[in-house]
Amino acid sequence: MLVDVQNVTKSYRGKDKVLRDVSFGLNKGECLGLVGESGCGKSTLARCLMRMETIEKGSILFNGEAIEKLPERKLRSIRKNMQIVFQNPTASLNPKLKIKDSLMDAYDQLKGEADLTYFQYTSREGFVKQLLEAVELPGDLANRYPHELSGGQRQRVTIARAISIEPELIVLDEPTASLDVLSQGVVLQLLTDLRKRLNLSYLFISHDLAAVQQMSQRTMVMKDGSVVDVFDQEHLFSKDRHPYTKELISIF
Numbered sequence: 001m002l003v004d005v006q007n008v009t010k011s012y013r014g015k016d017k018v019l020r021d022v023s024f025g026l027n028k029g030e031c032l033g034l035v036g037e038s039g040c041g042k043s044t045l046a047r048c049l050m051r052m053e054t055i056e057k058g059s060i061l062f063n064g065e066a067i068e069k070l071p072e073r074k075l076r077s078i079r080k081n082m083q084i085v086f087q088n089p090t091a092s093l094n095p096k097l098k099i100k101d102s103l104m105d106a107y108d109q110l111k112g113e114a115d116l117t118y119f120q121y122t123s124r125e126g127f128v129k130q131l132l133e134a135v136e137l138p139g140d141l142a143n144r145y146p147h148e149l150s151g152g153q154r155q156r157v158t159i160a161r162a163i164s165i166e167p168e169l170i171v172l173d174e175p176t177a178s179l180d181v182l183s184q185g186v187v188l189q190l191l192t193d194l195r196k197r198l199n200l201s202y203l204f205i206s207h208d209l210a211a212v213q214q215m216s217q218r219t220m221v222m223k224d225g226s227v228v229d230v231f232d233q234e235h236l237f238s239k240d241r242h243p244y245t246k247e248l249i250s251i252f
């Protein structure tokens with residue numbers, strides 16, 4: 001198991017619990033979907049996994065190693081195996097940097113420590129070219145600025161940056177929510193292709209149950225900070241689904 005989350009509890013500034021006793025596993029190569037209404041704690045869970053937030057109780061194992069209390073200097077080897085893609089690509093890209101420089105960001109931060117098997121780093125230009133090709137963007141975008149790209153193109157750039165260091169896990173926090181329907185479908189298909197080609201694992205957060213069904217082998221449903229249901233893709237319409245899952249299905 002790549003990620004093993006055990007009884008994680010969290011609240012912000014001593015207020016009500018945002019995550020309550022959350023437990024789940026994520027297998028290597030798997031896409032695990034995460035759905036639930038706004039405010040149920042999905043992004044908080046994502047940030048806890050990435051160690052962007054601390055947790056109060058429980059444990060988060062990454063490749064069997066508990067990461068919730070690891071000191072910053074020991075997190076480096078974990079961090080190179082985790083990336084996150086956020087909803088809004090415009091906010092995730094520095095407007096003053098050319099696309100080629102944003103693309104190199106994750107790789108540069110690792111100072112040559114990335115373990116690459118799919119991509120090959122020969123030169124900066126060559127690497128940028130491979131990354132753009134991987135997300136099916138033309139090479140001449142390298143010298144443009146983010147505002148000169150469409151929303152869908154910008155999100156492909158953030159995806160290319162995330163895969164550049166070939167992490168084991170990518171958390172996708174509503175990656176297509178800011179895109180038009182056509183671009184959404186194309187980007188989701190691209191993400192699935194990349195997962196298979198690079199043997200990536202995804203935690204895919206979305207409001208869109210149809211998108212989650214398309215992308216994920218398993219789906220996890222959260223409500224008020226708790227996981228209320230987890231099921232294999234083919235069991236979405238099973239009578240055993242939690243009443244809240246059935247409610248979500250009926251809205252779609």
Ligand SMILES: Nc1ncnc2c1ncn2[C@@H]1O[C@H](COP(=O)(O)OP(=O)(O)OP(=O)(O)O)[C@@H](O)[C@H]1O
Nearest residue numbers: 012013018036037038039040041042043044045207
């Ligand atoms: N930094 C923060 N400080 C205090 N409260 C926060 C913080 N971040 C989130 N919250 C609160 O925690 C709860 C869960 O928020 P979170 O963003 O994890 O939900 P979500 O399921 O991702 O929602 P959405 O689908 O709208 O993105 C909400 O009540 C939110 O107001």
